[in-house]
Amino acid sequence: MSVKIRLQRHGKKGKPFYWVVAADARSKRDGKYLEKIGTYNPNTNPATVDLNLDAAVQWLHNGAQPTDTARAILSYKGALLKHHLDGGVRKGALTQEQADAKLTAWIEAKAGKVDAKKDGLTKAQSDAKAKAFKAETAANEKRIAAQTEAAKAPEAVVEEEVAAEAETPAAEENTEETEA
Template identity: 70%
Template sequence: MSVKIRLQRHGKKGKPFYWVVAADARAKRDGKYLEKIGTYNPNVNPAVIDLDVDLAVKWLQNGAQPTDTAKNILSYKGAMLKNHLVGGVRKGALTQEQADEKFNAWVEEKATKIADKEAGLSKADSEAKAKALAAEKAVNEARIEAAKPVVEEEAPAAEEAVEAAPETIDEAAAKASE
């Protein structure tokens, strides 16, 4: 039986969510699988990948072949590197402690890169929000300035009308009768 490590699609239309599974190569894409290795959510930036690296390495050691996308995910999380290091330990090229040390150093470096990307994205997002707020303030100020001359013109006209009005009701009646 040929085993593949591949993605199994879940989620709703337009919002995919994937399980990373080890499945028989003859099984349907979303059909029966042997074991669930992890999940992959491409809907957020950066994508969220939750993977059991040791389980993935076990399947790779047993001969499972990853699909192209699954291979990229396994590489991103370090399962392919760990599989390579385990092969080196088995051949005697390095000890288990050295392999663990190399893998942990790689994981820390990767975590730093991901944190930098998230910080850059949040910084870009906050800058975009600041620009949008500044543009909105400029539009609001322009609207206020456009409304002010109308109010100022009405105020002097009202004052002139008050000055031109007769002072008493009798004078107004006399002017009306003429």
């Protein structure tokens, strides 16, 4: 029986969510599996991967072949590196402590890179929000200024009419005095 480590699709239409499973190569994509190893959610940025590292490495030791996407996920989480280091320990090239130290250092470096990306995305998102807020504030100020000018314009017209009416009777009086 040939065993594959592959993705099993879950989630709704347009919002995929995957389980990483070890399954018989002859079973259907979403069918029977031997063991659930983890989950993969590509909808988040960066993608969320939750993987049982020891179970994945055990299946790799037993000869399970990952699919291309599953291989990328296993590599991302360090399962392939641990499998490789365990092979070195079996051959006597290094001790278990050295292998564990290398794996821990790699995982910490990877976590630092992921955190840096998350911080960069958060900073970009907050900068975009601040820029949008400034633009909205400027638009609101323009709108308020236009409304106040529009409100002043009828008042000015009324004031001009009042002033014109005030001048008109005085002019009529002047005309009457000239005629007399």
